[in-house]
Amino acid sequence: xxxxxxxxxxxxxxxxxxxxxxxxxxxxxxxxxxxxxxxxxxxxxxxxxxxxxxxxxxxxxxxxxxxxxxxxxxxxxxxxxxxxxxxxxxxxxxxxxxxxxxxxxxxxxxxxxxxxxxxxxxxxxxxxxxxxxxxxxxxxxxxxxxxxx
Numbered sequence: 001x002x003x004x005x006x007x008x009x010x011x012x013x014x015x016x017x018x019x020x021x022x023x024x025x026x027x028x029x030x031x032x033x034x035x036x037x038x039x040x041x042x043x044x045x046x047x048x049x050x051x052x053x054x055x056x057x058x059x060x061x062x063x064x065x066x067x068x069x070x071x072x073x074x075x076x077x078x079x080x081x082x083x084x085x086x087x088x089x090x091x092x093x094x095x096x097x098x099x100x101x102x103x104x105x106x107x108x109x110x111x112x113x114x115x116x117x118x119x120x121x122x123x124x125x126x127x128x129x130x131x132x133x134x135x136x137x138x139x140x141x142x143x144x145x146x147x148x149x
Contacts, residue, residue: 001015001052001105003015003016004099004103006099008095010058010059011056011057011058011092011095012056012057012058012060013054013055013056013057013095013096013099014054014055014057015052015053015054015055015103016055017048017053019055019057019062020048020053020055020062020065021055021061021062022041022044022045022048023041024061024062025044025048025062025065025080026039026041026044028065028082028084029044029080029082030044030146032082033080033082034117035080035115035117036080036146037146037147038146038147038148039146040146043146047067047079047080048067050069051067051068051069051079052067052068052070052103052105052106053065053066053067053068054066054067054068054096054099054100056083056092056096058087063083063084063086063087063092064082064083064084064087064092064093064096065080065081065082066078066079066080066081066082066096066100067079067080068100068103068106070105070106070109072105072106073108073109074109074110074111075109075110075111075112075113076106076109076111076112076113077112077113077114078100078112078113078114079114079115081093081096081114081116081119083096093119093122094122094125097122097123097125097126098126101126112128114128
């Protein structure tokens with residue numbers, strides 16, 4: 001799969017895995033996210049290795065991230081989306097979603113999925129809706145898998 005890199009002012013979004021700052025991603029996910037506190041760095045690395053990754057950079061410093069888990073033909077799951085607090089309010093989340101949703105390998109999918117506690121407004125701007133038939137969905141969720149004893 002070809003890497004995509006797009007620029008906007010001093011910001012850049014790239015799918016180039018070599019640009020990713022795994023330590024910065026791990027730091028945010030393990031200490032600032034609400035969905036995977038204390039996630040081990042090995043788990044972050046494995047998730048990156050098995051995803052299509054979108055790094056968001058300001059002057060080559062990683063300031064955001066999102067990843068897609070997909071078969072690239074029928075479905076995609078959007079995960080681990082963040083922009084550092086000091087860069088929020090600049091339209092970067094919207095820009096990142098535009099880049100993700102326009103990625104050529106993600107066209108024609110039957111279903112996209114994500115989980116969010118607080119960004120419904122962002123995703124609705126891109127056509128996302130609440131699940132129409134939640135009774136059809138099931139999950140096996142180990143909420144505290146990364147908690148230390």
